[in-house]
Amino acid sequence: MESAVIAVSGLRFRYAGAEQDALQGLDLSIGEGELVGVAGANESGKSTLCYALTGYVPHFFSGTLVGSVSIAGHDVTRTPVSLLAADIGLVFHNPFNQISGARTTVLEEVAFGLENLGVEQALLRPRSMQALRATGLDDLADRSPYTLSGGEQQRLAIAAVMAMQPKVLVLDEPTSQLDPAGTRAIFEVLRRLARDGRTTIVLTEHKLGWLAAFVDRLIVLHTGRLVADGPPRDVLAEAVEHTWGVGATRYTRAALAARRQGQLAAGTRLPVTLEQALEVLR
Amino acid sequence: MTGDGSARSDAALRLHPLTSLGFNLLAVVAGASLPSAPLVLAVFLGLLVPMAALARRLGAFLRTCARVLWPFVVSLVLIQGFFTPGPSVLFRLGPFNYTLQGLEVALLFSARLLVGLGAATLLMFITRPDALMRALVERGLPNQIAYIVVTTLQIVPTFQARAHAILDAQRSRGLETEGPLPVRLRAFVPLVGPLILSSLMEIEERAIALEARAFNRPGRRTSLVTLADSRLQALARWLMLLAALALIVVRFILWRAP
Numbered sequence: 001m002e003s004a005v006i007a008v009s010g011l012r013f014r015y016a017g018a019e020q021d022a023l024q025g026l027d028l029s030i031g032e033g034e035l036v037g038v039a040g041a042n043e044s045g046k047s048t049l050c051y052a053l054t055g056y057v058p059h060f061f062s063g064t065l066v067g068s069v070s071i072a073g074h075d076v077t078r079t080p081v082s083l084l085a086a087d088i089g090l091v092f093h094n095p096f097n098q099i100s101g102a103r104t105t106v107l108e109e110v111a112f113g114l115e116n117l118g119v120e121q122a123l124l125r126p127r128s129m130q131a132l133r134a135t136g137l138d139d140l141a142d143r144s145p146y147t148l149s150g151g152e153q154q155r156l157a158i159a160a161v162m163a164m165q166p167k168v169l170v171l172d173e174p175t176s177q178l179d180p181a182g183t184r185a186i187f188e189v190l191r192r193l194a195r196d197g198r199t200t201i202v203l204t205e206h207k208l209g210w211l212a213a214f215v216d217r218l219i220v221l222h223t224g225r226l227v228a229d230g231p232p233r234d235v236l237a238e239a240v241e242h243t244w245g246v247g248a249t250r251y252t253r254a255a256l257a258a259r260r261q262g263q264l265a266a267g268t269r270l271p272v273t274l275e276q277a278l279e280v281l282r
Numbered sequence: 283m284t285g286d287g288s289a290r291s292d293a294a295l296r297l298h299p300l301t302s303l304g305f306n307l308l309a310v311v312a313g314a315s316l317p318s319a320p321l322v323l324a325v326f327l328g329l330l331v332p333m334a335a336l337a338r339r340l341g342a343f344l345r346t347c348a349r350v351l352w353p354f355v356v357s358l359v360l361i362q363g364f365f366t367p368g369p370s371v372l373f374r375l376g377p378f379n380y381t382l383q384g385l386e387v388a389l390l391f392s393a394r395l396l397v398g399l400g401a402a403t404l405l406m407f408i409t410r411p412d413a414l415m416r417a418l419v420e421r422g423l424p425n426q427i428a429y430i431v432v433t434t435l436q437i438v439p440t441f442q443a444r445a446h447a448i449l450d451a452q453r454s455r456g457l458e459t460e461g462p463l464p465v466r467l468r469a470f471v472p473l474v475g476p477l478i479l480s481s482l483m484e485i486e487e488r489a490i491a492l493e494a495r496a497f498n499r500p501g502r503r504t505s506l507v508t509l510a511d512s513r514l515q516a517l518a519r520w521l522m523l524l525a526a527l528a529l530i531v532v533r534f535i536l537w538r539a540p
Contacts, residue, residue: 113495
């Protein structure tokens, strides 16, 4: 646990006025540079987990929290969110609502967070442009954020957080409002970010095909409990045996159908990605 | 985004935001203090119009002033003319007398409205709201207040776009939104609830996004944009402040006009 950049122990949280716990006794440890996906049905606690990892639970969303949450060396339950922002970034599903409204160009929007952190003026433009290049938005630096497409606005939100160089980046369904092209662009950005190995990424998604192909590790939440944790292929294969509401990728469904028709041996490991499906077919 | 795509002249752009603000506030104070319509109109023609011309926005400036102001001028001229008593009757309409004194009051109020509206319009044309807020934050205005002002200035296009989207959705479900006034008024009712609710949801998510950018972090902030200033402009701001104070003193002590 000492080397973990994310260490959650016995986390239980109930929103104020709620009748049930949104998270029930979660234990989770994530190391530096890991890419972890979070899957689960609606109301399974994915967003609450994202907010707990970034301090919005309990500082922004009030309720009763039990347990400990340590992220990038911060006790999140005791540190204000504004002080966590330098080390822990959050991107959520609505691209439009992540535009601050305080700046008029894309470049200024990205620099906004750095200004608030008091980053030296000479570094504001280079760091902002670096983030824009990493997200493929450098040509749009002088545009108004409101003139960007939904996918571009979501990349802008990622750029604005990336520029702050957090140790941990949490993304809560970042592609839920995007079309396939926008989704692809977001995952390509995250792949580039993941290559440096310094940023720990935790990503919740319903698009299992993308998640399975992208993350090294997948956890599943069901009614606020962590019910599975491991490589995506193993976890999603286990998920089809349970009623966790996670679903399956198209490749898994095809393999299950083939198995039912006797075209695939019963013990064959179920694929979750295209590459794995091709491997099974061979 | 209001005012974002407009072309401002370099001269007007080079003004420090506080200089622009001071200039327009001086115009407003002058308009409110001077006792006669010709003098107030001179403020409009002598201060605001030349600045709008310098900013190459004269046409848009005058059109905006005219478009917004004319209903108020018509109302003032009618109401003040017919209901302000005075010895000089210009004409009669039934039992009502239209007086010269009423017309003078109407013209004075109209001129003051023109200067106030003109100053606000000109400020929007020649000053980026975020630049103005940066300048005020540098002078000690809390970040949060500056943010509220900037986003309020930009809220109208956002609100309009959301209202159109809601109306489109309602129309696709059979709601009549065009036609006689009663029909359009009825369409207003199912628009208000979703508009307010969606705005409230947006507020929560935007607050989260702001926290993610360390908006409420205490301590020193830096700025990507350096606001150009000069000793001449600083001196001009002091002189404008003194002129505004002098006008207020003269207005309340010497003239005591309504």
